Amino acid sequence: MHPLTEQQIRASFANATRREAASAALPDLDAVPWDRLEYLGWRDRRAPRSAYVVLELDGAPAGLLLRATAPDPTRVRRTTLCAWCQDVRSTDAVLLVARRAGAAGRAGNSVGTLVCEEFTCSQNVRRVPTASEVGTDDEDVRALFVAERVAGLRERSRHFVEGVVRGR
Structure with a gap:
């Protein structure tokens, strides 16, 4: 992912009002490992139910304001499959x-997905696969497996953002 500025990120939000975009608490952009990300995702530390994701769509940043479900302290914690990285080993989704962006969103239409709670998808897909996952200890096969996971994450996250932005 190409490094983004605060201004680019705030301008990228397709489904947020100007006020919502202006009030978003951004992460420390200097600490972001841009070359190891398929998307930038973070939770708003001031509003824990608010989350944001920005990725490149058609060569330009496309961002979304997301809402997390309310935490339920009585909920039994279960490992859940992330729809983007398809990982169940590291965190809950x-x-x-x-x-949705535009008139559909103003009419109340929305779409949801299960995503890693701390947006660790890019780390998850780069994890060295076990021999049982790839069927061999061959480093070339493992590297290909990781490359396929990275490509899958890019496609699934892009597809979700594109669906919100373009109503697909």
Whole structure:
């Protein structure tokens, strides 16, 4: 992913009002490992139910404001499959809902997906696969397996953002 500025990120939010985009608490952009990300995702530390994701769509940044479901302290914690990285080993996935962009969003239409709670998908897909996952200890096969996981993450996250932005 190409490094983005605060201004580029705030301008990229397709489903947020100007006020919502201006009030978003951004992460420390200097600490972001841009070359190891398929998307930038973070939770708003001031509003824990608010989350954001930005990725490149048609060569330009496309961002979404997401809402997480309310935490339920009585909920039994279960490992859940992330729809983007398809990893169950590292963290729980949470339901994140995005208001659709444009008239559809103003009419109340939204779409949701399960995503890693702390947006660790890019780390998860780069994890060295076990021999049982790839069927061999061959480093070339493992590298190909990781490359396929990275490509899959890019495609699935892009498809979700594109669906919110373009109503697909």
